[in-house]
Amino acid sequence: MNDTNLLKIIDSQINVARCAQKEIFNYNQQELNSLATAVGWAIYNNARFLAELAVKETGLGNVDDKEIKNKRKTVGTLSDLIETKTTGKIYEDSSLGLKSYAKPIGVVGTLTPSTNPAATPANQAMMALNCGNSIIVCPSPSAYSTALELQKLIHTELRKIDAP
Numbered sequence: 001m002n003d004t005n006l007l008k009i010i011d012s013q014i015n016v017a018r019c020a021q022k023e024i025f026n027y028n029q030q031e032l033n034s035l036a037t038a039v040g041w042a043i044y045n046n047a048r049f050l051a052e053l054a055v056k057e058t059g060l061g062n063v064d065d066k067e068i069k070n071k072r073k074t075v076g077t078l079s080d081l082i083e084t085k086t087t088g089k090i091y092e093d094s095s096l097g098l099k100s101y102a103k104p105i106g107v108v109g110t111l112t113p114s115t116n117p118a119a120t121p122a123n124q125a126m127m128a129l130n131c132g133n134s135i136i137v138c139p140s141p142s143a144y145s146t147a148l149e150l151q152k153l154i155h156t157e158l159r160k161i162d163a164p
Contacts, residue, residue, distance in 0.1 A: 013136050017107040021134035023164035025104055033082050036130035038157040040078040043122040046153050047071045050118035054146045058114045066118070073119045074126075081130045104132030117143030118150050125154060 043050060051066035091100035108128040112121045121137040128135040139147030
């Protein structure tokens with residue numbers, strides 16, 4: 001693949017991500033939490049399947065440990081996220097007249113290691129979506145199939161809540 005074709009693919013992915021992000025830009029905290037929770041369920045409910053696929057595809061780690069990581073990391077991240085305000089006014093000190101607001105930044109790009117091809121992108125997606133951003137995940141080439149299956153599972157869960 002030449003550089004021109006690669007740039008066209010990247011531009012296309014960024015445009016799709018920007019369109020999706022615009023749809024969630026004004027989501028309230030509850031709606032953003034719902035997006036993150038949907039992603040969490042996608043990996044949690046499929047932790048074993050994704051662990052088996054990752055070990056088979058990459059030859060790294062063992063299934064039991066990856067399954068545990070897929071579940072524990074997801075639950076930990078999600079519990080932190082749903083207790084954190086990530087949009088709108090997040091701080092006010094009326095005595096000083098200070099207010100802080102959080103707002104989405106747009107499209108987040110991430111890399112995924114071959115050692116953790118399911119929990120890392122799922123958790124990155126939960127964090128990005130919980131802040132009102134879209135995400136583009138660049139998986140390790142040795143874990144591409146795992147990333148693709150995770151993406152399908154995430155999109156299935158997001159469709160259940162009518163998310164873009």
